Amino acid sequence: MSLADGPLPSACPACVALPATEALAESRRRAAAAGLVLSVPGLKDAAGMALAERTLAALPGVTAARVNLTLKRIGVTASPDITPQHLTEALSRVGILALELDPALLSTRESERRGRDLLMRLGVAGFSMMNIMLLSVAVWSGAEAATRDLFHWISAMIALPTLAFAGQPFFASALASLRARRLGMDVPISLALILSSAISLYETIRGGEHAYFDAAVSLCFFLLIGRYLDFRSRAAARSAAEELAALEVPRAVRLADGREQLVPIADILPGDLVLVRPGARMPVDGVVAEGASELDRSLLTGETLPVAVAAGAATSAGEMNLTGPLTVRVTAAGRESSLHRMADLVAIAESARNRYMSLADRMARRYSPAVHLLALASFVGWMIHSGGDVRLAVNVAAAVLIITCPCALALAVPSVVTAASGRLFRKGLLIKDGTALERLAEVDTVVFDKTGTLTLGAPVAAELDAHRPGDLEIAAALAAASSHPLARALAEAIAARGLLPAPVSDLRERPGYGVEGLWQGRRVRLGRAAWLGAEAGAETATWLAVDGQAPVEFRFIDRIRPGARDAVAALTAAGLRVRLMSGDARAPVAALAADLGIADWQAEMLPADKAAAITAETAGGHRVLMVGDGLNDTVALAAAHVSISPASALDAARVASDIVLLGQDLAPIADARRIAVTARRRIKQNFALSLGYNAVAVPVALIGLATPLIAALAMSTSSLTVTLNALRLK
Amino acid sequence: MDTLAILIPVSLLLGGLGLAAFLWALRSRQYDDPEGDARRILDDQWDHRPKP
Numbered sequence: 114m115s116l117a118d119g120p121l122p123s124a125c126p127a128c129v130a131l132p133a134t135e136a137l138a139e140s141r142r143r144a145a146a147a148g149l150v151l152s153v154p155g156l157k158d159a160a161g162m163a164l165a166e167r168t169l170a171a172l173p174g175v176t177a178a179r180v181n182l183t184l185k186r187i188g189v190t191a192s193p194d195i196t197p198q199h200l201t202e203a204l205s206r207v208g209i210l211a212l213e214l215d216p217a218l219l220s221t222r223e224s225e226r227r228g229r230d231l232l233m234r235l236g237v238a239g240f241s242m243m244n245i246m247l248l249s250v251a252v253w254s255g256a257e258a259a260t261r262d263l264f265h266w267i268s269a270m271i272a273l274p275t276l277a278f279a280g281q282p283f284f285a286s287a288l289a290s291l292r293a294r295r296l297g298m299d300v301p302i303s304l305a306l307i308l309s310s311a312i313s314l315y316e317t318i319r320g321g322e323h324a325y326f327d328a329a330v331s332l333c334f335f336l337l338i339g340r341y342l343d344f345r346s347r348a349a350a351r352s353a354a355e356e357l358a359a360l361e362v363p364r365a366v367r368l369a370d371g372r373e374q375l376v377p378i379a380d381i382l383p384g385d386l387v388l389v390r391p392g393a394r395m396p397v398d399g400v401v402a403e404g405a406s407e408l409d410r411s412l413l414t415g416e417t418l419p420v421a422v423a424a425g426a427a428t429s430a431g432e433m434n435l436t437g438p439l440t441v442r443v444t445a446a447g448r449e450s451s452l453h454r455m456a457d458l459v460a461i462a463e464s465a466r467n468r469y470m471s472l473a474d475r476m477a478r479r480y481s482p483a484v485h486l487l488a489l490a491s492f493v494g495w496m497i498h499s500g501g502d503v504r505l506a507v508n509v510a511a512a513v514l515i516i517t518c519p520c521a522l523a524l525a526v527p528s529v530v531t532a533a534s535g536r537l538f539r540k541g542l543l544i545k546d547g548t549a550l551e552r553l554a555e556v557d558t559v560v561f562d563k564t565g566t567l568t569l570g571a572p573v574a575a576e577l578d579a580h581r582p583g584d585l586e587i588a589a590a591l592a593a594a595s596s597h598p599l600a601r602a603l604a605e606a607i608a609a610r611g612l613l614p615a616p617v618s619d620l621r622e623r624p625g626y627g628v629e630g631l632w633q634g635r636r637v638r639l640g641r642a643a644w645l646g647a648e649a650g651a652e653t654a655t656w657l658a659v660d661g662q663a664p665v666e667f668r669f670i671d672r673i674r675p676g677a678r679d680a681v682a683a684l685t686a687a688g689l690r691v692r693l694m695s696g697d698a699r700a701p702v703a704a705l706a707a708d709l710g711i712a713d714w715q716a717e718m719l720p721a722d723k724a725a726a727i728t729a730e731t732a733g734g735h736r737v738l739m740v741g742d743g744l745n746d747t748v749a750l751a752a753a754h755v756s757i758s759p760a761s762a763l764d765a766a767r768v769a770s771d772i773v774l775l776g777q778d779l780a781p782i783a784d785a786r787r788i789a790v791t792a793r794r795r796i797k798q799n800f801a802l803s804l805g806y807n808a809v810a811v812p813v814a815l816i817g818l819a820t821p822l823i824a825a826l827a828m829s830t831s832s833l834t835v836t837l838n839a840l841r842l843k
Numbered sequence: 844m845d846t847l848a849i850l851i852p853v854s855l856l857l858g859g860l861g862l863a864a865f866l867w868a869l870r871s872r873q874y875d876d877p878e879g880d881a882r883r884i885l886d887d888q889w890d891h892r893p894k895p
Contacts, residue, residue: 159885167888182879229869236869240862244855260847267851 148190149197150214153204154541154760154775156185161209168207169200187211212760228348231341234279238334241275242327246825249327253822265317265324272326273310279333280306282340298477298523301484302336305329305514312511315504323508328515328824335832339523342531347547365396368440385443391597395432399441401425405626406437407597407641419599421626421641436597436622471548472796473526480522488514491815505817512819516810521803521831526796528839533792536842541776542757542785549771551796552755553789555736559684560727560749562741563695563702566759567677567709569777570742572599572653572669574606582612584665588657590614591628591639594621599655600628600639603667627655635660642666671701673708674759676780681709683783690735694718694726696745723749740782742766757782788842795842799835806831 156162162180165187169178174192181188189200197213204211248264256264280303287303290296306329313324367374368386378396381387386402389395395408407419410432419435422428428441492510499505534544544550561567577585585607592604593614607614617630617637627640638645638658645658647666658664684691693714695702702716718726723741727749730737739746739753742761747769750756756770759777767773774781810827813819868874 159882162879162882163886163888180879181876182882183876225875229874232869232874233866236862236865240858240865244858247854248851263847271855 148188149195149200151187151189151197151200151204151211152214153180153185153187153209153211155210156180156182157539164207165204165209165211168203168209172199172203175200186214228341228344231282231337231344234282235334235337235341237275238279238330238337241271241279242330242334244271245327245330249821249825252324261322262317262320265313265326268324268326269314269317272330273314275330276306276310276333279337283333283336296481296485298481301481301488301514302332302518304485304488305511305518306333308507309511309515312507316508323821325511325515325821325824328821328828331825331828332515332518335828336518336523338832339527342524342527346527346530346534346544366390381443383443383445387441387443389434389439389441391434391436391438393434395428395430395434395441397441397443398427398429398445399443400427401439402442403440404437406439407435409433409435409598436595436626471526471551472793472800476522476525476800484514484517487517487811487815494815495817509814509817509819512814512817512824513811515824516814516819516827517807518828521806521835522800524832524835524839525799525803528836529792529795529799529842532839532842533788536788537772537781537785540781540784541774541778542781543773543775544771545773546771549755550789550792552736552771553738553786554793556689556738556755556786558690558692558730558735559738559740560692560694560723560730560753561681561711562723562739562743562746563693563697563705564671565742565761566740566746567674567681567693567705567779568671569674570761571672572602573672574603575668575670577606577610577667580665580667583615584657584659585610585612586615587617587632587637587659588639588667590617590632591620591630591637591657594630595628595639599653599669602669603655632659671705673705674777674779676778678709680779680782681711683780684786685710687783687786689738689786694723694749696720696723696743718745720745720748724752727752738786739770740779741770757785791842795839799838802834802838803831 153165156165162182165180166178169175169187169189172191172195174195175189176192177190179188180186189195191200201211201213245268248268252261252264283299283302283306287299290300309325309329309332313326313329316322316324365376365378365381366388367376367381368388373388381397387397387399391406401422401424403424405421405423407421408428409419422439427444428439488510491513492506495506495509496503530547530550533550537544564570580588589604589607589612592600592607595601604614615632617632620628620630622628623640623644626644627638629636629638629640631637637660639655642648642654642656642664645656645664647656647658647664653669653671654666655669656664656666681691690713691711693702693706693709693711695714695716696718697716699716702714706712706714715726723746727737727739731752731754736754739750739756740758741747741750741756742758743766746758747766750758750766750769755772757772757774758766758770759774759779760767761777772785806827810819810823813823873880
């Protein structure tokens with residue numbers, strides 16, 4: 114925080130005049146920083162913002178809640194006994210989806226400080242540019258002799274300190290790249306700034322006609338705009354990554370000396386006992402020491418059928434515990450857990466992708482040496498031509514440097530990327546990687562995962578009409594007693610048909626098996642097929658047994674994610690190949706593929722199979738977009754040319770993907786591709802535009818006809834055209 | 844030409860005021876949530892009575 118760093122600079126008199134307000138605001142900020150942070154991806158307008166703030170402020174124990182709509186976050190100051198769950202539940206009651214964030218991981222301070230620093234330099238450069246331009250207009254329109262000299266002197270007094278201050282980012286980076294023995298884009302920029310201000314100062318002292326102070330300062334100003342936009346999109350990508358890491362607050366309940374302690378996962382050691390309640394995710398790899406339950410492995414393997422476990426069974430991190438509490442003896446935690454071992458595979462797959470060179474880099478690599486050579490050639494040429502007139506030759510070389518300087522080039526990419534990622538963010542897509550948009554534009558094949566990606570991964574009871582209402586009423590009563598996802602889905606579906614639960618007494622949940630109770634003196638049970646003596650089928654199902662009657666099967670289907678149909682249709686219509694790869698059994702995969710109109714599908718694929726399939730596609734010259742959410746997709750996500758995962762995905766999958774979908778809807782994926790293609794086209798147009806300006810202006814500079822007026826005109830028109838072109842993006 | 848001696852310092856001073864105002868706004872974090880601040884004005888909660 115810049116205010117805490119030291120005494121206030123005199124450049125900010127208003128701050129000095131208002132110390133009390135500042136101190137108050139500062140203490141408020143500190144308090145907020147120590148409070149809770151929630152992510153609210155769906156918040157869009159003033160009404161939602163006011164609703165969220167009022168809802169939270171009305172909760173007892175909450176002192177303040179403030180929405181930041183730009184970052185889509187809420188900062189809440191509350192008494193220590195308020196947990197994030199209280200807040201997210203209160204918000205979900207009024208229809209706002211909120212997710213808890215780990216404030217410790219949101220280290221935005223440093224990047225905020227850098228952003229403000231750049232903005233401050235930009236402000237100073239803008240101020241100086243306007244003043245010098247005013248003076249320059251007088252010179253261009255014919256001020257002479259003493260007046261012209263006076264104006265040049267005043268310009269110099271404004272320009273030189275400004276360049277020394279505002280040009281620092283370029284000088285620093287040019288120095289760094291020179292030390293590394295490379296010629297980055299910043300070397301010609303710094304050279305142009307220094308050379309042009311030096312030659313202008315010399316001309317001013319000599320009472321000469323041309324001074325390039327205005328050009329130097331406006332060059333600095335436009336370049337800083339590009340730098341700032343670039344920084345903004347990078348910071349947004351970085352904070353997106355941080356936000357996702359912060360989404361999963363990793364804690365585990367450790368059992369020590371018979372007491373339960375909530376500890377960070379980093380503190381868990383192999384051999385510890387960890388309690389995993391129903392509905393919680395396994396934090397570690399381990400062996401069940403006590404208890405029986407069912408585990409949902411869909412995130413890891415793509416299987417939709419839950420697996421029963423009892424004492425002695427091995428479990429791995431990331432699995433969801435469904436029915437009973439489990440005590441797990443830890444075999445591996447943190448870095449050694451299977452979840453993290455997967456990260457190594459991801460790192461290998463990613464290293465291939467990191468070799469991707471962005472359009473801007475490719476451009477800079479070619480352009481930078483050309484600029485140097487051109488300036489040098491003009492210097493040498495004019496030295497020979499004029500018979501050793503150093504002053505004239507340096508003048509021309511400086512003009513060439515200023516005109517070729519990549520003002521518009523520096524704006525060409527950041528302006529488009531900023532416009533595009535802003536648009537995508539509004540549609541609910543977080544771009545985690547700067548080059549993701551460019552890569553997305555090159556895609557010709559889309560590979561979808563099934564469970565959790567094309568479907569919601571949440572079961573819905575099917576074909577209830579086939580059952581007797583009496584059975585449904587008993588099933589409703591039994592299902593209501595359990596928190597198992599199948600039971601909850603069943604209770605919900607039956608309640609939606611307007612049936613009331615039958616009066617069942619002595620309800621008891623048998624972890625790992627089901628629920629039982631007494632109805633009209635008869636024992637009734639709802640649960641696993643094996644427990645009720647029935648034959649389990651291939652589909653997800655639960656069974657109801659009333660004593661003296663044959664068990665009845667309740668089938669479940671996985672609900673298709675909203676927008677999945679639209680996304681698949683739009684991608685196919687855009688001429689892309691759409692494939693479906695799932696780890697699930699053949700029957701459900703085939704049904705879904707037929708439903709969505711995907712002709713090319715494969716089932717029962719292992720994680721390595723998926724990655725191999727993607728590598729084969731790549732080797733066949735295709736650029737693959739992978740959309741997936743599970744651990745079994747992680748390696749495939751990293752191996753693909755570009756990847757997207759929904760926010761509900763496992764941590765590892767989100768880390769491996771380039772773009773994260775914040776809402777439930779899949780439809781934005783098709784939009785994202787369309788926007789990426791347009792953005793790529795705009796970037797190329799921008800390059801062409803700025804090179805076109807150079808093609809006109811450089812010959813003028815080379816033959817020594819460039820005046821400060823021409824330099825100023827060429828620079829500002831090209832920068833403006835490029836920015837306006839970027840804003841056309843829809 | 845005498846007017847220049849007055850006008851140039853005046854224009855620099857006015858520009859400087861603008862710069863100072865910008866820097867103040869920057870430091871008091873008024874650029875942290877441009878989107879939210881733009882929409883806050885549409886909130887009708889305190890339309891009929893002042894905020895206590």
